[in-house]
Amino acid sequence: MTSVINGMFKLLDKPPRETFNFLWADYAELRCLTSIDGIYGEGHIADLYTEPELNQDFDRGDDELDLEIEDDGEQDDEGERVFKNNEVVSRKWGDICLRLMMRQVSMAGFWPFEYEDGILYNKFDKDNSRHALYVALLLCSSMRYMEKSRTAVIAASLEEIGYHIFKSIMPLGWEVRPFGAHQRIANAYEGTLSSKFNALSKDISAAFVDVSGIDARDTGDGGLDVVAWHPMGGDGRGFVPVSYAQCGCSPRDWEHKQLEASPLNMELKIMPQHSSANYYIMPHDIKNLTGGWERAANIARVIMIDRSRILNLSDQYSIHDKLKGVWPHVNEAVSSKYEFA
Helix, strand or coil: EEEECCCCCCCCCCCCCCCHHHHHHHHHHHHHEEEECCCEHHHHHHHHHCCCCCCCCCCCCCCCCCEECCCCEEEECCCHCCCCHHHHHHHHHHHHHHHHHHHHHCCCCCCCCECCCCCEEEECCCCCHHHHHHHHHHHHHHCCCCCCCHHHHHHHHHHHHHHHHHHCCCCCCCEEEECCCCCCCCCCCCCCCHHHHHHHHHCCCCCCCCCCCCCCCCCCCCCCEEEEEECCCCCCCCCCCCEEEEECCCCCCCHHCCCCCCCHHCCCCCEEECCCCEEEECCCECCCCCCCCCCCHHHCCCEEECHHHHHHHHHHHHHHHCCCCCCCHHHHHCCCCCEEE
């Protein structure tokens, strides 16, 4: 049970549904960030284990995460399996700690926590723009725990991060514009999806554009959140370099959403004379403990930018300073405090 003092969250007394240790580390950070005493440790997981209702009434929710399907055909989740066994709890906490220790080193400067002697401490500094960026990414990675009224602004923050990443890494002279449904940036494509694709086709002098299959009322992103191209002098003859990016907050959906901005998908609607580059930007920390990729076999033909790369790029291009103070929901999140009983 939780006692809410001030907050924007839900289900914080429910563990992650997934087996992925990067999500369990995020859960520990979120609990630490929102706890009254600013700490989190194995004892807190043990408390969850002894809470009877957690073993009897797990929320199935309607968030974007898929449930695990067991061999007996019944729905189950990792949290429920973990909290049925004290030994498994200790092992899970050990896995979480390994990732927390890695983050403390590899994300130093951005990581608003301190891990010492098996305890995670909240060290968030409201005046530190690096900390704010990290918390923004943590919230994006934790949509399961966000109230529905907050999800749109949180999703928009990831799209804004993606825009500033593109602005930073694209060569001099490239045009970069937001395309997604949640953008608040001034030069974003606006209107229906059909009108946005038509406008983009003119900007890149596309060889082909077909919006006949798009609902005239659709104002979504069509698989694109950020677009970039070089006009090559603006002569309108096409054959220009183009890059597309899709941003996503789901820890599972990226495995198929990573191809939404790829030529394989986009050229059914809009086709430049030269195939576009495909980027996927996610808030999750999918760098494994040996320095490679989690679920590497599931990464397709894409330029993948995860939390670790976002922070590295922010360190290189000072993206965190460009975004300082633009997200009131970050301050709201860190001021939200819960008492777990």
